Amino acid sequence: MRISELVERTGVPLATVKFYLRQGMLPAGEAVSATRAEYGEEHVRRVGLIRALSDVAGLPLGRVKEILDLIDGPEDSAPGLFDALGQAVAALPPYLEDAQPPYPRAEAAIAAIGQVYDERYAAVAQLERALEAVEAGGIPMTDERLQVYAEHLRAMAEYDLSRMPDEGGREAQLGYAVLGTALYDPVVAALRRLAHQDVAAGRLGVEETPKGT
Amino acid sequence: MRISELVERTGVPLATVKFYLRQGMLPAGEAVSATRAEYGEEHVRRVGLIRALSDVAGLPLGRVKEILDLIDGPEDSAPGLFDALGQAVAALPPYLEDAQPPYPRAEAAIAAIGQVYDERYAAVAQLERALEAVEAGGIPMTDERLQVYAEHLRAMAEYDLSRMPDEGGREAQLGYAVLGTALYDPVVAALRRLAHQDVAAGRLGVEETPKGT
Numbered sequence: 001m002r003i004s005e006l007v008e009r010t011g012v013p014l015a016t017v018k019f020y021l022r023q024g025m026l027p028a029g030e031a032v033s034a035t036r037a038e039y040g041e042e043h044v045r046r047v048g049l050i051r052a053l054s055d056v057a058g059l060p061l062g063r064v065k066e067i068l069d070l071i072d073g074p075e076d077s078a079p080g081l082f083d084a085l086g087q088a089v090a091a092l093p094p095y096l097e098d099a100q101p102p103y104p105r106a107e108a109a110i111a112a113i114g115q116v117y118d119e120r121y122a123a124v125a126q127l128e129r130a131l132e133a134v135e136a137g138g139i140p141m142t143d144e145r146l147q148v149y150a151e152h153l154r155a156m157a158e159y160d161l162s163r164m165p166d167e168g169g170r171e172a173q174l175g176y177a178v179l180g181t182a183l184y185d186p187v188v189a190a191l192r193r194l195a196h197q198d199v200a201a202g203r204l205g206v207e208e209t210p211k212g213t
Numbered sequence: 214m215r216i217s218e219l220v221e222r223t224g225v226p227l228a229t230v231k232f233y234l235r236q237g238m239l240p241a242g243e244a245v246s247a248t249r250a251e252y253g254e255e256h257v258r259r260v261g262l263i264r265a266l267s268d269v270a271g272l273p274l275g276r277v278k279e280i281l282d283l284i285d286g287p288e289d290s291a292p293g294l295f296d297a298l299g300q301a302v303a304a305l306p307p308y309l310e311d312a313q314p315p316y317p318r319a320e321a322a323i324a325a326i327g328q329v330y331d332e333r334y335a336a337v338a339q340l341e342r343a344l345e346a347v348e349a350g351g352i353p354m355t356d357e358r359l360q361v362y363a364e365h366l367r368a369m370a371e372y373d374l375s376r377m378p379d380e381g382g383r384e385a386q387l388g389y390a391v392l393g394t395a396l397y398d399p400v401v402a403a404l405r406r407l408a409h410q411d412v413a414a415g416r417l418g419v420e421e422t423p424k425g426t
Binding site: 049082085115124126127129139149150152154158160163177181184189190195196198201 | 269270293294299307323328334340342346352361363366372388392399401403405408411416419
């Protein structure tokens with residue numbers, strides 16, 4: 001397809017598509033004449049991924065490029081899929097630039113739920129910060145709560161991984177992991193609040209739903 | 214205790230304590246002479262709650278006051294505990310000031326998981342926005358995923374409600390609900406990422422943990 005059709009198919013303005021091309025975020029089309037390049041379905045998919053990461057997930061452009069580089073890196077030097085998944089998810093907020101090991105709360109929690117502790121993993125610093133906050137807020141994590149949360153979040157993670165696309169290569173898999181993490185966090189948060197509401201209604205013997213403001 | 218001891222016990226500067234008093238966020242002490250008021254443990258607890266809501270959870274002062282008003286409202290006019298819990302949690306971000314019914318995605322999802330739909334509840338608008346985003350990002354919610362997530366988030370909510378304080382009245386209960394919601398969202402998000410990592414390591418046959426950046 002011509003670039004005009006790519007614009008039409010994706011709904012992304014021509015200037016933006018050209019910007020993605022200049023930045024190397026979108027591979028060049030196949031030159032079919034001195035003035036015309038041909039684009040394919042892979043370009044439609046890539047533009048969709050860039051828009052999802054930048055506009056929907058709200059990632060800064062530098063982070064979007066990090067993720068695209070993980071997808072596009074030459075096979076021989078690119079990290080394996082597992083490392084690439086970890087690095088791609090690490091491109092998501094929260095960005096704790098000032099976080100430095102040690103992470104004692106996270107280390108203890110990760111040991112308690114039987115997972116491998118690796119302080120280089122971004123979520124470890126995020127967990128440390130979050131556990132500091134619950135402690136400072138007067139509702140420190142308990143072993144019991146940690147086990148309950150970890151069990152159920154693991155079951156959800158098992159489901160998520162079971163639905164990772166088999167086809168579409170690294171682009172589809174890393175896109176699924178990154179967007180699934182970033183975009184489903186707010187879904188999880190909203191469903192969590194609704195679950196609290198529903199359980200509270202049962203416990204407090206309420207028939208009606210509350211008046212949220 | 215004197216106000217100086219309240220300052221020492223809470224670690225909050227005198228000027229800030231006086232500000233809380235002027236704003237009516239902290240009840241006045243008991244006047245024991247023309248120049249001296251006496252403060253009690255309830256003042257220590259209240260200052261702790263205000264700091265947790267403002268400094269740790271990061272709520273704007275207006276939202277903190279909304280929550281304190283729900284705690285302090287005169288018994289006869291105050292909403293029942295269930296409504297107060299809903300209104301208190303609605304004082305948390307995300308603030309979707311421009312959200313307006315209808316919320317078709319949220320309504321369908323809430324019906325599918327057998328809960329009562331009430332568009333006045335703040336989490337309904339949040340769910341609608343989140344479901345719009347996953348759709349726009351190319352990973353729309355499915356019935357199957359919804360059931361899996363809802364089942365496990367409900368089990369976590371059952372646990373949370375089972376640990377709601379019996380003592381300490383509305384202050385303790387609303388404080389637990391609001392801080393538990395706000396401060397545990399990041400814990401849930403971090404544990405969710407770590408669960409993904411752990412499950413992915415198992416599925417991809419990886420021994421080592423990834424190099425997060």
